[in-house]
Amino acid sequence: MAKRIKVGAPEITRLLHVAASPRGATSESLKIARAFLDSYRETHPGNAIETWDLWDGSLPAFGPAAATAKMAVFAGDALQADETAAWQAAQTTFMRFDSADHLLFSVPMWNAGIPYILKQLIDVISQPGMVFGVDPYNGYTHLLEGRGKKAAVIYTSAVWGPGLGASFGTNFQSTYFEDWLRWTGITDISQIRYHPTLTGITDDERRKAHAIARERARDF
Ligand SMILES: Cc1cc2nc3c(=O)[nH]c(=O)nc-3n(C[C@H](O)[C@H](O)[C@H](O)COP(=O)(O)O)c2cc1C
Numbered sequence: 001m002a003k004r005i006k007v008g009a010p011e012i013t014r015l016l017h018v019a020a021s022p023r024g025a026t027s028e029s030l031k032i033a034r035a036f037l038d039s040y041r042e043t044h045p046g047n048a049i050e051t052w053d054l055w056d057g058s059l060p061a062f063g064p065a066a067a068t069a070k071m072a073v074f075a076g077d078a079l080q081a082d083e084t085a086a087w088q089a090a091q092t093t094f095m096r097f098d099s100a101d102h103l104l105f106s107v108p109m110w111n112a113g114i115p116y117i118l119k120q121l122i123d124v125i126s127q128p129g130m131v132f133g134v135d136p137y138n139g140y141t142h143l144l145e146g147r148g149k150k151a152a153v154i155y156t157s158a159v160w161g162p163g164l165g166a167s168f169g170t171n172f173q174s175t176y177f178e179d180w181l182r183w184t185g186i187t188d189i190s191q192i193r194y195h196p197t198l199t200g201i202t203d204d205e206r207r208k209a210h211a212i213a214r215e216r217a218r219d220f
Contacts, residue, residue, distance in 0.1 A: 015040060015220075016100035017051040020118040021108045021156075028194055028206070029106035029156045035210040036104055036152065036192070039217035052096070054117040060089035062123045073128060094125040102150055102220060103186070109157035109173040122180055131184045145185025152216055153177065154192045154209075161195035168197070190216055 017037060021027040037049060052058070060066070066086035069079050079087060107114055125131055133141040153174070160169040174191065181189055194209035196202040 013044070013047045013101045014099060015044070015047055015049045015102040015104060016097070017049070017104040017106070018097075018118070018121070019051055019053045019055075019106050020115045021106055022055045022115075022117075023108075027106075027108070029108050029154045031206075032154045032156070032192060032194060032209050032213045033104060033106040036154070036213040036217045039214040040104075040220060043218045044220070047102070050100075054115075054121055058093075059117065059120050060086070060093060060124060062086075062090070062120065066090060066124070070127060090124050090127055091130070093121070094127065094130040097121070097125050098130075098144070101148060102152075104152050104154070105177070106154045107156070107173065107177060109155065109160060109169075109171075112160070112169050113172045114177055118177075126180070126184075140183065142183060142185030145187075147185070149186050150188035150190075150220070151181055151186050152190045152192060152220060153181075154194070154213070156194045158196070159198060161197040162193075164197060190220075192216055 015037075017033055019030060019033065021029045024030070033051075037051075040047070041049060063086075065080075065082040066089075069083035069087040069090075072079055072083060073087070105118075107118060110116070113119075128134065129143075131143055133143060135141075155174050157169075157173065160171055160173075162171075178189055181187075192209060192213050194205060196205040
């Protein structure tokens with residue numbers, strides 16, 4: 001659960017880009033992320049940068065064995081072999097996530113929410129003793145709190161946009177995702193938005209989003 005890695009001295013700050021769009025070169029959120037990362041690289045030359053493409057097959061499933069393991073951990077029960085393996089996979093995934101000081105997320109809107117692959121990451125790593133603690137009287141504690149972590153989140157959509165009526169959909173994308181970030185204890189969050197809607201003014205909106213991404217990266 002190291003906050004920073006040591007490569008000799010001094011310590012290196014790590015930025016992890018968690019990429020949730022599968023659309024490669026055509027992805028708007030990944031293009032904005034590239035603008036952010038180019039600017040970040042220029043302005044933070046000593047920092048390590050890694051991109052985690054959530055679609056690359058590295059995420060473990062969170063199915064029957066993992067869900068049973070989670071409830072057994074809550075109950076203090078022993079784990080069967082397949083449950084131990086599922087729990088270890090969750091721990092390894094969490095450690096990769098937790099090794100970052102700075103987090104950049106690229107998050108397209110999918111059916112008003114987030115892509116299921118990002119929800120899969122959330123379901124794999126949101127475990128007692130990793131992301132949260134809980135007690136019956138005070139509720140949750142946020143285990144990533146006070147660790148100097150911060151997040152920038154790129155939100156894209158094509159139909160929904162801020163200020164449009166309910167007939168354009170409802171935003172469960174940033175509301176859900178930022179509720180989760182705050183639950184982990186990551187509360188320093190900045191947003192970069194690209195919501196051209198169906199108006200056809202995509203070029204202007206794209207230029208603005210890329211400029212904001214470059215600026216946010218400089219000050220990150
Ligand atoms: C599976 C899927 C579901 C989508 N659902 C919505 C939606 O509910 N509302 C919306 O405004 N756009 C929706 N879109 C459009 C994307 O949010 C939009 O094209 C966005 O730019 C995609 O990000 P990307 O280019 O980084 O992949 C959806 C796209 C896909 C592929």
